[in-house]
Amino acid sequence: MIILSIETSCDETAVAIVKFSKNKVEVLANIVSSQIKIHSEYGGVVPSLASRMHLKNMSPVLKRAFKKTNLNQKNIDYISVTNGPGLIPALIIGVQTAKTLSYALKKPLVGIHHIEGHIYANWLKKPIKLKTHKGKNNFKPWKPEFPMLCLVVSGGHTQIILMKRDLNYKILGETVDDAVGEAFDKVAKLLGVGYPGGPLIEKMAKIGNKNKFNFTRPMMNSGDYNFSFSGLKTAVLYEVRSQQNFLHDKRGLRGVESVEVSLDNQYKSDIAASFQQAVIDVLIYKTVKSAKKHKVKNIILGGGVSANKELQKQLSQKIKKEFPLCNFHFPYSKLTTDNALMISIAAYYRIKNNKEIGNWKSAKADANLKLK
Numbered sequence: 001m002i003i004l005s006i007e008t009s010c011d012e013t014a015v016a017i018v019k020f021s022k023n024k025v026e027v028l029a030n031i032v033s034s035q036i037k038i039h040s041e042y043g044g045v046v047p048s049l050a051s052r053m054h055l056k057n058m059s060p061v062l063k064r065a066f067k068k069t070n071l072n073q074k075n076i077d078y079i080s081v082t083n084g085p086g087l088i089p090a091l092i093i094g095v096q097t098a099k100t101l102s103y104a105l106k107k108p109l110v111g112i113h114h115i116e117g118h119i120y121a122n123w124l125k126k127p128i129k130l131k132t133h134k135g136k137n138n139f140k141p142w143k144p145e146f147p148m149l150c151l152v153v154s155g156g157h158t159q160i161i162l163m164k165r166d167l168n169y170k171i172l173g174e175t176v177d178d179a180v181g182e183a184f185d186k187v188a189k190l191l192g193v194g195y196p197g198g199p200l201i202e203k204m205a206k207i208g209n210k211n212k213f214n215f216t217r218p219m220m221n222s223g224d225y226n227f228s229f230s231g232l233k234t235a236v237l238y239e240v241r242s243q244q245n246f247l248h249d250k251r252g253l254r255g256v257e258s259v260e261v262s263l264d265n266q267y268k269s270d271i272a273a274s275f276q277q278a279v280i281d282v283l284i285y286k287t288v289k290s291a292k293k294h295k296v297k298n299i300i301l302g303g304g305v306s307a308n309k310e311l312q313k314q315l316s317q318k319i320k321k322e323f324p325l326c327n328f329h330f331p332y333s334k335l336t337t338d339n340a341l342m343i344s345i346a347a348y349y350r351i352k353n354n355k356e357i358g359n360w361k362s363a364k365a366d367a368n369l370k371l372k
Helices: 036-040 047-069 088-105 114-123 180-191 197-205 230-250 265-294 309-322 341-352
Strands: 002-007 012-020 025-034 078-084 109-113 124-127 137-141 148-153 158-163 170-174 298-302 327-329
Touching (some): 002 088, 012 341, 025 341, 078 114, 109 114, 114 148, 114 298, 114 341, 148 265, 180 197, 180 230, 180 265, 298 309
Antiparallel strands (some): 124 137, 158 170
């Protein structure tokens, strides 16, 4: 079975062509065209600009994918596409492209929830051959034991999801305001270090003191599995303003608000480390608590923030210490950020289980698509 997948939910134009067999997943092409440099100027993704860039990039990315595989379009068995959630101007480009291909090639079309893609990125274990050879990467598919708990952490989502079997989801908790990735971006902007915030904050935190600032651990004892990171972001804001005011006074600039006062690099690193630790503490506490309650056999990470090494390390240690019968998994590093390969994997399991396989008429972009 060969699946062509498209992902355009945010600012990556991605296309993958993947061949599935019983015991092997062959990645024939996995192309991602990123817009980070374009959006970094604005400190975040601009939806209308992202849409225009998807429109510009889609055809070249598709051509690159097919060139890498040496396949004819008629060799494709299924087409899959992220149909939500995400930025609606961006989603529409991917969905319309997939519908056009489905119509022209007379192939079935499978719509995939973006978060489902991040979850199923875990189903590919480390490649049999790490180096790409003639455009191919061979993976062994994972056959997990259920029930399973998924901690999804990305720029737009923070959720704890229980899975009792393939494609079965129950959301146990989610953010009531800012998602984790969004909070990282906003703190990075407060510190003036650039975009995207996640990797930059993580890098700074390595040389910072995580115990320097005792930031709040929001909703730690709320009694549920929901999250809130808006208050933590505000606590960082107040600390930064306090330091800037102190430096104004120290340098005799009292009342001169327009004068820029740069913050010391070590101070910024301490802020980054303390903020990151506060986030990790909350994520780990609620994840392990819910995992114990539901007696899961596996805990997995998904989403862009799952690439955070400190989160991976501390969550792994906590599970081994407090819940040793449970296994812990996170995606192969190249599958943590948005990509079309993860959409192919999710599509394969939907096709395998005969779930919601449609055609070019049925696919619609939905910015608020629910996971079900």
